[in-house]
Amino acid sequence: MERVLSEQELLRRKSLVELKKLGVNPYPAEEYKVNTSTTKILNDFESKPEQFKQIKIAGRIMSRRIMGKASFAEIQDSFGKIQIYINRDEIAPSEDKTLYNEIFKKHLDIGDFIGVEGYVFKTQVGEISIHVLKLDVLSKSLKPLPIVKTDKDGKAHDAFTDAEQRYRQRYVDLIVNPKVKETFIKRTQLINSMREFFNKEGYLEVETPILQPIPGGAAARPFITHHNALNTELYLRIANELYLKRLIVGGFEGVYEFAKDFRNEGMDRTHNPEFTVMEIYVAYKDYKWMMNFTEEMLKEIATKVLGTTKVNFQGKVIDFEPPFARVPILDAIKEHTGVDVTQYDEPQLREKCKEIGLEVDETMGKAKLIDELFGEKCEHHYVQPTFIIDYPVEMSPLCKKHRDNPELTERFELMINGKELANAYTELNDPIDQLERFQDQLKLSEKGDDEAMFIDHDFVRALEYGMPPTSGMGIGIDRLVMLLTDNVSIQEVLFFPQMRPEKKAISLTDSEKQILEELKKSNPKDLGELKAAVGLSNKQWDKGMKGLSSHKLITVEVAGDNKTVHLKA
RNA sequence: GACUUGUUAGCUCAGCUGGUAGAGCACAUCCCUUUUAAGGAUGGGGUCCUGGGUUCGAACCCCAGACAAGUCACCA
Numbered sequence: 001m002e003r004v005l006s007e008q009e010l011l012r013r014k015s016l017v018e019l020k021k022l023g024v025n026p027y028p029a030e031e032y033k034v035n036t037s038t039t040k041i042l043n044d045f046e047s048k049p050e051q052f053k054q055i056k057i058a059g060r061i062m063s064r065r066i067m068g069k070a071s072f073a074e075i076q077d078s079f080g081k082i083q084i085y086i087n088r089d090e091i092a093p094s095e096d097k098t099l100y101n102e103i104f105k106k107h108l109d110i111g112d113f114i115g116v117e118g119y120v121f122k123t124q125v126g127e128i129s130i131h132v133l134k135l136d137v138l139s140k141s142l143k144p145l146p147i148v149k150t151d152k153d154g155k156a157h158d159a160f161t162d163a164e165q166r167y168r169q170r171y172v173d174l175i176v177n178p179k180v181k182e183t184f185i186k187r188t189q190l191i192n193s194m195r196e197f198f199n200k201e202g203y204l205e206v207e208t209p210i211l212q213p214i215p216g217g218a219a220a221r222p223f224i225t226h227h228n229a230l231n232t233e234l235y236l237r238i239a240n241e242l243y244l245k246r247l248i249v250g251g252f253e254g255v256y257e258f259a260k261d262f263r264n265e266g267m268d269r270t271h272n273p274e275f276t277v278m279e280i281y282v283a284y285k286d287y288k289w290m291m292n293f294t295e296e297m298l299k300e301i302a303t304k305v306l307g308t309t310k311v312n313f314q315g316k317v318i319d320f321e322p323p324f325a326r327v328p329i330l331d332a333i334k335e336h337t338g339v340d341v342t343q344y345d346e347p348q349l350r351e352k353c354k355e356i357g358l359e360v361d362e363t364m365g366k367a368k369l370i371d372e373l374f375g376e377k378c379e380h381h382y383v384q385p386t387f388i389i390d391y392p393v394e395m396s397p398l399c400k401k402h403r404d405n406p407e408l409t410e411r412f413e414l415m416i417n418g419k420e421l422a423n424a425y426t427e428l429n430d431p432i433d434q435l436e437r438f439q440d441q442l443k444l445s446e447k448g449d450d451e452a453m454f455i456d457h458d459f460v461r462a463l464e465y466g467m468p469p470t471s472g473m474g475i476g477i478d479r480l481v482m483l484l485t486d487n488v489s490i491q492e493v494l495f496f497p498q499m500r501p502e503k504k505a506i507s508l509t510d511s512e513k514q515i516l517e518e519l520k521k522s523n524p525k526d527l528g529e530l531k532a533a534v535g536l537s538n539k540q541w542d543k544g545m546k547g548l549s550s551h552k553l554i555t556v557e558v559a560g561d562n563k564t565v566h567l568k569a
Numbered sequence: 570g571a572c573u574u575g576u577u578a579g580c581u582c583a584g585c586u587g588g589u590a591g592a593g594c595a596c597a598u599c600c601c602u603u604u605u606a607a608g609g610a611u612g613g614g615g616u617c618c619u620g621g622g623u624u625c626g627a628a629c630c631c632c633a634g635a636c637a638a639g640u641c642a643c644c645a
Binding site: 004063072089121147163164271489500 | 570576579582594595596597600602603604606607613614615616635636638639640642644645
């Protein structure tokens with residue numbers, strides 16, 4: 001179906017044609033060799049003006065101020081914006097002023113890519129600008145960009161803010177909202193500095209399968225897909241933990257992976273169906289070592305990305321300076337609810353939870369009750385980075401039992417701003433214990449717990465060959481980026497967050513279909529006859545006819561009093 | 570999945586009690602050679618999210634739906 005173009009889009013298409021008529025290729029193929037950038041000019045012009053006598057730069061036109069024979073415009077490259085000054089008689093020195101009067105003034109628009117050559121100077125108002133001597137069209141833009149104007153105080157006017165449009169058309173968001181671009185640059189810097197931190201230690205970055213026959217390593221509903229040649233179901237991974245541990249069995253002493261994981265669950269401000277997790281496993285270490293390692297890592301990342309360990313987040317200051325507090329989960333519960341979990345058996349604990357006002361039911365075991373107590377009553381207290389440690393064994397089927405207490409495990413979760421950021425274990429490497437824990441999970445799942453894990457027999461087999469004592473840690477990259485960039489929505493740190501598909505092409509309404517049916521029987525047809533034949537109400541007829549002509553399916557020919565409707569092929 | 574709010578020009582938004590659809594920016598034409606959220610004058614631009622209903626008459630009221638945001642539920 002033909003697209004309806006707006007007035008501005010039609011004008012730009014006309015300009016495109018005009019440019020071609022004037023011998024200008026609006027989409028040239030040749031390389032355009034720039035020799036500087038907007039930031040280089042803005043940073044270095046004052047101190048080394050001699051370096052900017054002959055510059056060549058390319059970018060997108062972001063604003064234009066035309067004043068007779070002279071004009072100002074701003075062009076934007078990947079670093080920022082700079083003003084350019086264009087004088088008619090300098091870019092078109094001969095009698096022929098077409099380049100200025102026609103090409104620049106009439107047929108170039110905001111959004112077009114141009115290349116300019118010239119020299120840098122300072123205007124009377126004191127703005128570093130480029131005095132243009134030569135101008136080339138590099139790419140014509142056919143859709144008008146939203147115009148965001150920034151005043152002297154740096155305040156944006158008419159900013160492009162509609163979340164739906166910003167996420168669906170992230171390319172536009174990136175062009176007009178510099179803060180958005182900054183967020184994504186920081187995201188990459190964060191990942192790079194984390195990677196450097198691991199590589200410096202000699203750990204090996206690896207890749208493990210995304211398509212897995214058994215979705216293991218976490219409790220979550222997976223996406224299911226089908227492999228035709230193998231005629232088997234495969235799952236998009238919900239975690240990569242069990243594969244990384246297989247590599248530790250295989251003899252690597254430190255492996256890590258930045259992994260896209262997939263979970264077929266609800267979406268909200270902190271959950272996207274695909275998200276990024278970094279998992280690392282290091283042999284001969286325990287969770288205490290991992291806490292120190294994690295602290296150091298976060299300190300270094302914050303320092304490299306932001307230049308400080310003190311992070312502003314939603315008006316709070318979060319300090320990544322080690323050491324972080326270490327609080328056993330049962331102590332945390334005691335502190336914030338007064339409930340000493342160790343004093344109660346399961347039914348008593350359930351009663352206690354009810355007293356505090358938690359919603360609990362009979363299917364919830366002790367582990368789940370503890371989880372609930374912590375999640376509802378304690379979690380939000382931990383704004384500054386805090387390791388919550390020593391979780392009950394039922395909650396952690398892949399984690400080694402605590403060296404001092406078999407009811408607990410050697411596990412920590414790193415809480416920041418009241419949310420979990422990282423999760424780590426002294427890994428369970430006893431194959432017999434591991435199989436039993438899997439079997440316990442199976443029992444839970446038979447009881448109807450849909451969070452319970454599958455048994456991965458190959459993983460148990462790997463453990464039977466022997467896995468060295470190992471500590472592993474997983475950290476949510478998207479959430480870390482959110483913290484460091486002061487964003488509360490995961491969509492703000494993903495280039496292309498998941499959205500429902502956009503509306504399909506408009507389908508015809510019933511009245512439009514009726515009119516079309518009649519018209520197909522005899523085409524063309526007199527308008528009055530057609531109306532009588534269809535037998536629609538005035539309103540429906542009017543709507544139907546308007547709809548059809550706007551879809552360009554019919555035309556109405558008027559000859560005096562005779563109106564004839566034509567069906568287009 | 571439930572609830573709340575929203576959807577009007579390319580963008581940001583007004584639109585009263587149901588009575589001819591508005592502003593700023595952008596766009597077009599004209600004036601202007603160092604301007605800057607440039608300015609002045611004039612002008613064009615609309616599937617008021619979609620479909621139904623009520624009404625003499627719907628952007629507005631009612632019903633159903635789409636999409637989004639937020640809250641909750643579910644879920645690390």
